[in-house]
Amino acid sequence: MECPRCASTHIRKNGKKSSKQNYICAHCGRQFIDSDEQQGYPEAMKKECL
Numbered sequence: 001m002e003c004p005r006c007a008s009t010h011i012r013k014n015g016k017k018s019s020k021q022n023y024i025c026a027h028c029g030r031q032f033i034d035s036d037e038q039q040g041y042p043e044a045m046k047k048e049c050l
Contacts, residue, residue: 005030 002009003025014024014031024031 001034003028003030004032 001011001023003011006025006028008025008027010026011023012026014022016022017033020033020035022031022033
């Protein structure tokens with residue numbers, strides 16, 4: 001896992017947010033949640049709605 005801002009791999013756990021693990025970058029201080037979930041609707045559904 002790496003930081004989305006600086007790409008550092010020096011990451012620490014930093015509690016939980018909405019029952020998901022929260023992380024903090026030891027290099028730049030950015031807090032983030034590592035999620036593989038796709039956000040938004042799939043392209044097929046967008047086209048169908050239009």
